[in-house]
Amino acid sequence: MNERELGRRVGGALRRIRExxxxxxxxxxxxxxxxxxNVTLLVGALPVMAHAREEVADxxxxxxxxxxxxxxxxxxxxxxxxxxxxxxxERGIPVVLDPVGAGATPYRTETNLRLLRELRATIVRGNAGxxxxxxxxxxxxxxxxxxxxxxxxxxxxxxSARRWGAVVAITGKRDVVADGERALGVDNGHPxxxxxxGTGCMSTTLVAAFAAVEPDPLVAAAxxxxxxxxxxxxxxxxARGPASFKQALFDALYHMTPEQLEDGARVVVLA
Amino acid sequence: MNERELGRRVGGALRRIRExxxxxxxxxxxxxxxxxxNVTLLVGALPVMAHAREEVADxxxxxxxxxxxxxxxxxxxxxxxxxxxxxxxERGIPVVLDPVGAGATPYRTETNLRLLRELRATIVRGNAGxxxxxxxxxxxxxxxxxxxxxxxxxxxxxxSARRWGAVVAITGKRDVVADGERALGVDNGHPxxxxxxGTGCMSTTLVAAFAAVEPDPLVAAAxxxxxxxxxxxxxxxxARGPASFKQALFDALYHMTPEQLEDGARVVVLA
Amino acid sequence: MNERELGRRVGGALRRIRExxxxxxxxxxxxxxxxxxNVTLLVGALPVMAHAREEVADxxxxxxxxxxxxxxxxxxxxxxxxxxxxxxxERGIPVVLDPVGAGATPYRTETNLRLLRELRATIVRGNAGxxxxxxxxxxxxxxxxxxxxxxxxxxxxxxSARRWGAVVAITGKRDVVADGERALGVDNGHPxxxxxxGTGCMSTTLVAAFAAVEPDPLVAAAxxxxxxxxxxxxxxxxARGPASFKQALFDALYHMTPEQLEDGARVVVLA
Numbered sequence: 001m002n003e004r005e006l007g008r009r010v011g012g013a014l015r016r017i018r019e020x021x022x023x024x025x026x027x028x029x030x031x032x033x034x035x036x037x038n039v040t041l042l043v044g045a046l047p048v049m050a051h052a053r054e055e056v057a058d059x060x061x062x063x064x065x066x067x068x069x070x071x072x073x074x075x076x077x078x079x080x081x082x083x084x085x086x087x088x089x090e091r092g093i094p095v096v097l098d099p100v101g102a103g104a105t106p107y108r109t110e111t112n113l114r115l116l117r118e119l120r121a122t123i124v125r126g127n128a129g130x131x132x133x134x135x136x137x138x139x140x141x142x143x144x145x146x147x148x149x150x151x152x153x154x155x156x157x158x159x160s161a162r163r164w165g166a167v168v169a170i171t172g173k174r175d176v177v178a179d180g181e182r183a184l185g186v187d188n189g190h191p192x193x194x195x196x197x198g199t200g201c202m203s204t205t206l207v208a209a210f211a212a213v214e215p216d217p218l219v220a221a222a223x224x225x226x227x228x229x230x231x232x233x234x235x236x237x238x239a240r241g242p243a244s245f246k247q248a249l250f251d252a253l254y255h256m257t258p259e260q261l262e263d264g265a266r267v268v269v270l271a
Numbered sequence: 272m273n274e275r276e277l278g279r280r281v282g283g284a285l286r287r288i289r290e291x292x293x294x295x296x297x298x299x300x301x302x303x304x305x306x307x308x309n310v311t312l313l314v315g316a317l318p319v320m321a322h323a324r325e326e327v328a329d330x331x332x333x334x335x336x337x338x339x340x341x342x343x344x345x346x347x348x349x350x351x352x353x354x355x356x357x358x359x360x361e362r363g364i365p366v367v368l369d370p371v372g373a374g375a376t377p378y379r380t381e382t383n384l385r386l387l388r389e390l391r392a393t394i395v396r397g398n399a400g401x402x403x404x405x406x407x408x409x410x411x412x413x414x415x416x417x418x419x420x421x422x423x424x425x426x427x428x429x430x431s432a433r434r435w436g437a438v439v440a441i442t443g444k445r446d447v448v449a450d451g452e453r454a455l456g457v458d459n460g461h462p463x464x465x466x467x468x469g470t471g472c473m474s475t476t477l478v479a480a481f482a483a484v485e486p487d488p489l490v491a492a493a494x495x496x497x498x499x500x501x502x503x504x505x506x507x508x509x510a511r512g513p514a515s516f517k518q519a520l521f522d523a524l525y526h527m528t529p530e531q532l533e534d535g536a537r538v539v540v541l542a
Numbered sequence: 543m544n545e546r547e548l549g550r551r552v553g554g555a556l557r558r559i560r561e562x563x564x565x566x567x568x569x570x571x572x573x574x575x576x577x578x579x580n581v582t583l584l585v586g587a588l589p590v591m592a593h594a595r596e597e598v599a600d601x602x603x604x605x606x607x608x609x610x611x612x613x614x615x616x617x618x619x620x621x622x623x624x625x626x627x628x629x630x631x632e633r634g635i636p637v638v639l640d641p642v643g644a645g646a647t648p649y650r651t652e653t654n655l656r657l658l659r660e661l662r663a664t665i666v667r668g669n670a671g672x673x674x675x676x677x678x679x680x681x682x683x684x685x686x687x688x689x690x691x692x693x694x695x696x697x698x699x700x701x702s703a704r705r706w707g708a709v710v711a712i713t714g715k716r717d718v719v720a721d722g723e724r725a726l727g728v729d730n731g732h733p734x735x736x737x738x739x740g741t742g743c744m745s746t747t748l749v750a751a752f753a754a755v756e757p758d759p760l761v762a763a764a765x766x767x768x769x770x771x772x773x774x775x776x777x778x779x780x781a782r783g784p785a786s787f788k789q790a791l792f793d794a795l796y797h798m799t800p801e802q803l804e805d806g807a808r809v810v811v812l813a
Contacts, residue, residue, distance in 0.1 A: 023413050023414045025414070029591070030301055030572055030575050030591065031575040031576050031579050031591050032576065033301050033302040034302050034303065034305060034306065034468060034469070034576060035576065037302050037468040037469075038467065038468045038513075038514070041466060041467070041468055041513075042466065042513060042514075046413060046414050046415075046416050047414065047415075047468065048372065048375070048413075048414030048415055049300070049301065049302050049342070049343055050343065050372070050376070051343065051345065052343075052344055052345040052346070052378060054344075054345075054346070054378040055344075055376040055377075055378035055379060058375075058376035058377060058378065059375065059376050059414070062375065062413050062414065063414075071591070072591055072592065072593065072594075073594055073597075074593065074594040074596075074618075075594070075596070076345075101590065101592070104590070104600075104601060104604065105592070105597040105600035105601050106597075106600060107594060107596040107597035107600065108597060142565050142588060142590075142604050143565045143567070143588050143589065143590030143601075143604065143605075144588075144589075144590055145588050195583060195584065195796060196580065196583070197576060197579040197580045197583055197589065198576070198579075240793050241792065241793025241794070241796045241797055242580075242583075242584060242792065242793065242796050243580070243584075243788075243789040243790075243791075243792035243793050243796075244789055244790075244793055246514075247514040247515055247518065247789065248514075248515075249514075250512065250513065250514035251511050251512025251513065251514050251515055252512070254466060254512045254513050254514075255512055294684050294685045296685070301572055304572050304573040305573050305574065305576060305577065305739060305740070308573050308739040308740075309738065309739045309784075309785070312737060312738070312739055312784075313737065313784060313785075317684060317685050317686075317687050318685065318686075318739065319643065319646070319685030319686055320571070320572065320573050320613070320614055321614065321643070321647070322614065322616065323614075323615055323616040323617070323649060325615075325616075325617070325649040326615075326647040326648075326649035326650060329646075329647035329648060329649065330646065330647050330685070333646065333684050333685065334685075347616075517785075518785040518786055518789060519785075519786075520785075521783065521784065521785030522782050522783025522784065522785050522786055523783070525737060525783045525784050525785075526783055
């Protein structure tokens, strides 16, 4: 795949999201529920947030993708994640894991490792501190922030991808996406993304929406991140601070056309 | 009641909300808590979100209306809904049920039917898929979205109203409100409402605020929906996308006068 | 301390927040999680929301301050608050308690009193109804709103501060801050703050961020409130209603410089 072809693939995926309106089932943290549900709707998919063990398996049956986001874990929610994830695995529904805060406490680290062990994640998306902590490659997390990354993000992503049998996406100035063999870089984005809570989670949500319609999870992971980063670039032009930026980003996501994404996605082949 | 009189009734109800500042107690979903609390405050009422079984009955004692919203159900919260709803029923405090996602999973459908069985709902407000699923009239829900409505919304609303002993409101391009004998239509609104998460829930919140001051639940249900739809119409004039629309809608709700609502409400008599 | 010196102190504290980026661990209510996390980030600190008993003590170890906010209490969360608060007390990490809705129900009042008994709060920040209810000085709360304050806020703050061994901050047109001996008033703010949900909680979050870097909790409490009130003043100039005001407030907080705060803080010595 060259970069032009990648642009066409991610633009085409956005078109299919709008046509198919896949349901993206989230079991996610309490902080970003409203934002990630809105992002799902803005990109053209349908959101549902459902965490009761009594219904998660039934709900995921209807879904095109499942997001498991570890931002405000507690034991009952972890059990629900396992139940939903197993059903998704049985049905071949893509599972996107966002290990928010892994590395900050033993509970977060161990729980995310348990999810990786008991479920087959299709894509794992995190910051360098989180992925580094989970993979044993280093990286330091304070709260949910990566305060020390990893020296070789592509290598860490490749190794983690092989170990977990998943596409691994590490968000940073350049997002890195790897499946153990191939690796892509995504250069869309804007510094203000770091001044808004939950932009990592929103990116994960978009990755899941793309995974619901794009069979190659490497392309889906790159596409979701490119789409989010491009919306951020468009939004920054008219924002006066992080809050007006977030609003403009949401509006830009809604108005983004497949052609705009095809042209604006800066996805490069790294390996 | 003719349409002119209905305008006066809903305008007068808005005036009383501002004067009396009723407390609207919500046991609601995790996604829309901030938005629905803000909408309560913007229309002139006072919000409280409280779900602990240890306090819900005490809290509802202070309230002018109780919202039970099923968007992110779990068993403990359902028990709290029953406790709060029973107390509200004993005290004659209006109960507004929003069966979010009913029809999507057996758990959601059965839990909402249980609430309808064990409590006396004053008003039930949902989309056509949700009301259709609960009433057995058809309708399909994916996640929380109605993806197939019902053929005869007025008939379904009337039948459901008779069965549940409640006013039933079905939101759509034309909102339909029925009490088993009378039926009203509300033609306020804007297509962008479907691009913002939680607009159904916000509408339910307004219906509850109106029910706290207006003794006729048919008028309260129509009034809350007209008020929300009119704010949406005003907001759409200056918005550039769903996110700026949501902000403008909130500002419009805050500035809306009883006179504006009286003139702008498009409530029609259907039966 | 005179007022000029107080201005320098709070400006200097803002500078240190930006330099040190302290982690502010919140165990807070479900309504304001997104907003308070964003406010933490906007002022220059790092937010984390974590409530599982399995991790709260580990998380607070990393924190510069702990927020305990009682807005949507339930028993499991209260136990987590106790665990986190004890660890914070052992480590000398400031604990800021926001007794949201104390006085509205016996459960809220008793739980907040229990937190004050079992933990050493560094700062307690609430409205006049909440502080009045907890201290036995009067005050009436409906939901989370103070609908009757106390006659002598300075005296009530001083007495409560002595009883609880904490700095007590009572938010109002003039915020009052007292430690049992000294008392300060903060005159920054704007009426629209009462039309936005969670502004008290956001103020508490800023107080905690200031307490993470400023050893005198009286100054920290005044500084956080002055910072928030000044941002509100700046925001009101360009807002058209409470929702655009909230967005402008967030942007203003992000752009506020230590010099601006030093000049704009209106902190007066009351005792």
